[in-house]
Amino acid sequence: MPMRAMTGSEIRSAFLDYFQAEGHRVVASSSLVPTADPSLLFTNAGMVQFKDVFTGKEQRPYSRAVTAQKCVRAGGKHNDLENVGRTARHHTFFEMLGNFSFGDYFKERAIDHAWTFLTGRLGLPAERLWVTIHEGDAALGVGPDEEAERLWLRYVQKERIVPCSTKDNFWQMGDTGPCGPCSEIVYDQGPRMGCGRPTCAVGCDCDRYLELWNLVFMQFERSLEGVLTPLPKPSIDTGAGLERLAAVLQGGRSNFDTDLFRPIIGVVEEQCGARYGASVQAAVSMRVIADHARATAFLVTDGVLPSNEGRGYVLRRIMRRALRHGRMLGLEEPFLAAVTGRVAELMQEAYPELQEARDHVARVAQGEEERFGHTLKVGLRLVDSLLEAQKGAGSRTVPGAEIFKLYDTYGFPLDLLRDIAGDQGFALDEAGFEQAMEEQRAKARESWVGSGEVEIPASLKALADRLRVEACWHHSLTEEAKIAAILAGEGRQPAELLRQGETGELVLDRTPFYPEAGGQVSDGGRITTRDGAQAEVMAVHRPTPNLVLHRVRVKRGSLRADATVTAEVEAGRRKATAKNHTATHLLHAALRQVLGDHVKQAGSLVAPDRLRFDFSHWSPLAPQEIDRIERLVNEQIWENRRVGTEEKALDDAVKGGAMALFGEKYGERVRVVTVDGFSQELCEGTHVQATGEIGLFKIVSQGGVAAGVRRVEAVTGPGAYLYVKQEEQVLAEAAARIKARPLELAEKVERLTESSRDLERENQRLKARLAGGVLEELLAGSRDVNGVRVAAGRVDSLDAKGMRELGDRARARLGSGVVVLVAQAEGRVLWLTMVTTDLAGKVHAGRLARELAAVTGGGGGGRPDMAEAGGKDPSRIPEALERLPELVNRQLSS
RNA sequence: GGGGGGUUAGCUCAGUUGGGAGAGCGCCGCGUUCGCAACGCGGAGGUCGAGGGUUCGAAUCCCUUACCCUCCA
Numbered sequence A: 001m002p003m004r005a006m007t008g009s010e011i012r013s014a015f016l017d018y019f020q021a022e023g024h025r026v027v028a029s030s031s032l033v034p035t036a037d038p039s040l041l042f043t044n045a046g047m048v049q050f051k052d053v054f055t056g057k058e059q060r061p062y063s064r065a066v067t068a069q070k071c072v073r074a075g076g077k078h079n080d081l082e083n084v085g086r087t088a089r090h091h092t093f094f095e096m097l098g099n100f101s102f103g104d105y106f107k108e109r110a111i112d113h114a115w116t117f118l119t120g121r122l123g124l125p126a127e128r129l130w131v132t133i134h135e136g137d138a139a140l141g142v143g144p145d146e147e148a149e150r151l152w153l154r155y156v157q158k159e160r161i162v163p164c165s166t167k168d169n170f171w172q173m174g175d176t177g178p179c180g181p182c183s184e185i186v187y188d189q190g191p192r193m194g195c196g197r198p199t200c201a202v203g204c205d206c207d208r209y210l211e212l213w214n215l216v217f218m219q220f221e222r223s224l225e226g227v228l229t230p231l232p233k234p235s236i237d238t239g240a241g242l243e244r245l246a247a248v249l250q251g252g253r254s255n256f257d258t259d260l261f262r263p264i265i266g267v268v269e270e271q272c273g274a275r276y277g278a279s280v281q282a283a284v285s286m287r288v289i290a291d292h293a294r295a296t297a298f299l300v301t302d303g304v305l306p307s308n309e310g311r312g313y314v315l316r317r318i319m320r321r322a323l324r325h326g327r328m329l330g331l332e333e334p335f336l337a338a339v340t341g342r343v344a345e346l347m348q349e350a351y352p353e354l355q356e357a358r359d360h361v362a363r364v365a366q367g368e369e370e371r372f373g374h375t376l377k378v379g380l381r382l383v384d385s386l387l388e389a390q391k392g393a394g395s396r397t398v399p400g401a402e403i404f405k406l407y408d409t410y411g412f413p414l415d416l417l418r419d420i421a422g423d424q425g426f427a428l429d430e431a432g433f434e435q436a437m438e439e440q441r442a443k444a445r446e447s448w449v450g451s452g453e454v455e456i457p458a459s460l461k462a463l464a465d466r467l468r469v470e471a472c473w474h475h476s477l478t479e480e481a482k483i484a485a486i487l488a489g490e491g492r493q494p495a496e497l498l499r500q501g502e503t504g505e506l507v508l509d510r511t512p513f514y515p516e517a518g519g520q521v522s523d524g525g526r527i528t529t530r531d532g533a534q535a536e537v538m539a540v541h542r543p544t545p546n547l548v549l550h551r552v553r554v555k556r557g558s559l560r561a562d563a564t565v566t567a568e569v570e571a572g573r574r575k576a577t578a579k580n581h582t583a584t585h586l587l588h589a590a591l592r593q594v595l596g597d598h599v600k601q602a603g604s605l606v607a608p609d610r611l612r613f614d615f616s617h618w619s620p621l622a623p624q625e626i627d628r629i630e631r632l633v634n635e636q637i638w639e640n641r642r643v644g645t646e647e648k649a650l651d652d653a654v655k656g657g658a659m660a661l662f663g664e665k666y667g668e669r670v671r672v673v674t675v676d677g678f679s680q681e682l683c684e685g686t687h688v689q690a691t692g693e694i695g696l697f698k699i700v701s702q703g704g705v706a707a708g709v710r711r712v713e714a715v716t717g718p719g720a721y722l723y724v725k726q727e728e729q730v731l732a733e734a735a736a737r738i739k740a741r742p743l744e745l746a747e748k749v750e751r752l753t754e755s756s757r758d759l760e761r762e763n764q765r766l767k768a769r770l771a772g773g774v775l776e777e778l779l780a781g782s783r784d785v786n787g788v789r790v791a792a793g794r795v796d797s798l799d800a801k802g803m804r805e806l807g808d809r810a811r812a813r814l815g816s817g818v819v820v821l822v823a824q825a826e827g828r829v830l831w832l833t834m835v836t837t838d839l840a841g842k843v844h845a846g847r848l849a850r851e852l853a854a855v856t857g858g859g860g861g862g863r864p865d866m867a868e869a870g871g872k873d874p875s876r877i878p879e880a881l882e883r884l885p886e887l888v889n890r891q892l893s894s
Numbered sequence B: 001g002g003g004g005g006g007u008u009a010g011c012u013c014a015g016u017u018g019g020g021a022g023a024g025c026g027c028c029g030c031g032u033u034c035g036c037a038a039c040g041c042g043g044a045g046g047u048c049g050a051g052g053g054u055u056c057g058a059a060u061c062c063c064u065u066a067c068c069c070u071c072c073a
Helices: A008-021 A046-055 A107-121 A146-152 A242-250 A262-272 A280-301 A310-328 A336-347 A352-356 A358-392 A400-410 A414-423 A430-446 A458-466 A571-595 A623-638 A650-655 A717-737 A742-780 A800-814 A845-855 A874-893
Strands: A064-072 A093-101 A129-134 A161-164 A170-172 A177-188 A209-222 A228-241 A478-488 A493-495 A503-508 A525-529 A534-544 A547-556 A564-569 A601-606 A611-616 A643-649 A669-675 A679-682 A697-706 A709-716 A783-785 A788-794 A818-825 A828-835 A860-862 A866-871
Touching: A008 A064, A008 A093, A008 A107, A008 A242, A046 A064, A046 A093, A046 A177, A046 A228, A064 A280, A093 A107, A093 A242, A093 A280, A107 A146, A107 A177, A107 A209, A107 A228, A129 A146, A146 A177, A170 A209, A177 A228, A209 A242, A228 A242, A262 A280, A262 A336, A280 A310, A280 A336, A280 A352, A280 A358, A310 A336, A310 A358, A310 A414, A336 A352, A336 A358, A352 A358, A358 A400, A358 A414, A400 A414, A400 A430, A525 A547, A571 A601, A571 A611, A571 A623, A571 A669, A571 A679, A571 A697, A571 A709, A571 A717, A623 A697, A643 A650, A650 A669, A697 A717, A709 A717, A717 A742, A742 A788, A742 A800, A783 A874, A788 A800, A788 A874, A800 A818, A800 A828, A818 A845, A818 A874, A828 A845, A828 A874, A845 A860, A845 A866, A845 A874
Parallel strands: A129 A161, A788 A818
Antiparallel strands: A064 A093, A093 A228, A129 A177, A170 A177, A177 A209, A209 A228, A478 A493, A478 A503, A478 A564, A503 A547, A525 A534, A525 A564, A534 A547, A601 A611, A611 A709, A643 A669, A669 A679, A697 A709, A783 A788, A818 A828, A828 A866, A860 A866
């Protein structure tokens, strides 16, 4: 027996070492963001990165592998988020240890290895281990897994081999594909950890019987009809949770009592000044924070940012839950970054990327804490006024609809609302809330149409399986090729012939056309036959690796399947695109040099006329930063650095420092594009041979795309020249208009604005004086209508604002009366009517305005004391004014 | 993918039947003070996210769109 329990780190190494010694390739953990699998939110098991290997779609140069895989389980089908912290075993982030056989060894070796490792290397007492096997399933047409039972009997007594149902012990990847029975190794932690019920046994959901390791025996292929046929070369997929192993070996009651978690909890203890375990509630909060901080650190490191949809939303929920528990511990100031920092320190040996991304993670954490703080602040205000209103209405219950609105629209945490309302003696209508919630869920489900994956039509799938296209785009622009297939019509059905004027898609056996990929747009060009037929290539794409589709329009003649054609790429477009693509790599490297290593590509467009680059970065770029980036890129162009490409193994490429991007799918062999001494990136695109060809690089714009993502657009070569030229012209023209030299432009504009402002003021003064005169005139011309003073006048020199000011002054001077102003401006009529308050109820300004405007061919209205109206016929203004006394009089006498 | 809410001065935000674009803080100037803070007076600063429509008239109503917040999937 070892004197000291193994640490989590030691268990991980022991596992990898053990299987490496047994002929397994140690494969690095894949990103938490699954590559090329839109159906999966996060990597949630060790086998995810080997999916295509199991189905045979992908080949690897090894047939046995071992991994320690980072996993996240949150959101999606099994949503355990609410359980984390309350139980001993639930986590959002955990590490899965797994060994894999791809058609190599099967059940016997898998069982031997698992047993030997647990009892031998880890020293777990054999008498505490139980195993489960699949009991068989008539519906599936599968009998009990007697083979596994026989093999287990070599190590365990029959009493400790428990048959289990399909629900627990039969694994399948999806509705179709590889599947098979599983066998689990269970550890008996003893009665002190159990529920004490007489029925307690393996499978009980208490903590006594702990599932340590799941062995999946992939031995069948499931067809669409649900029929299982044996696989010729069955495979093995296993998974053991590192946290559980550590808990068992270190003798703790929970996964949180291991060295994987205690140091993280320690940081939380320091932050809030309370001891872990002092109170049950506080302990839950500390566990939640520790767990969620791990998930946050790993997810952000793998390129996920908190947002309001998809993966980012799950991350945000995890982070906010941690923050909420922080507040429950009395932590009001940002604390999460300190905790994620500790996670990075603790795990850096196994996951060096954590340390590299540490500052980035801290910034993201801090940003989210600020945003959450804001959400709470706004929410608290709303809660206050809501409770106030309820009190006013004499109610002591908060309606479900209001709770829902707070939660749904403003993101206010329900439990916090419960606390606040409770303190003030309010009850919550939680049933009403649940109902509203259920309605929203139902609505969302209804509209759900499936994941964003584009379905490939069956006809294309069949074609792809049959064909293997030869890609020539990296070494030539013109190729002799044969038309392997033609697709035409709405359903993209195979066709024999494509006639003049028709559009369709061509499959060639070899092609020089670059298909749209990695942000680079596809080539254009033409396809011709010897007998003079000609088609224009409009777009090229590649739905599967074996299938390149050329979208064409036939200009002349017709194209026939099996015909021999000449495929010719438009060289100018290709060249311009290549300049922009290489420039994109230079820009990416320059951004990282100037802004820091947290800059990661988040999206990219490479077109012939421009390039667009999205990347993770927190603040807008300062003008000086843009200058430095632009200059750095241009310096590389002036240096005329060589651009080389090279094929190598993915591992070697990454070790050599090449930039690999998340969200991209890479095979075992990758293409590395190197700009000597400056940049190295995995890339399939087309590039220039030396940076000098780019000519000139100019950033055209920069802006934000989403929180934490910035976008830069730039042009190169002739495009950049044109851009600069245009700016020069605009400048020259502007300068010419104000008779200045371009260099003096700023100064001269400054002087002009100043003088224009002076003139403006002078104008105001004159207008005011003029209005004074007009005012006197207006008052002098006022007349009595049935005991009411009516002042009316035409003021064409004033605009609407001036009229209102004049009207106000006239009304004040009048004390009691009616003011009517009318002006003609740009062929239209503008009316303003005002009535002093003492006449309210006698004369209505709105009605008066409407009636006056009607005469001049318009309409209008307003408040009883002030109204505006318009019209279209200025020639009738005098007529309208003449009718004014009559109109006023009619209102007075009605 | 589907809901809810938002976008108004440098910042935080008001702005109800559609009819004067505002407050607080900040900034500049003047006053008060030995000086500072505070205070008083004055001032600069607004494509009311963008585009279309309805109307005599739109920050306000309708449609489209961008972005942000938020919930659900």
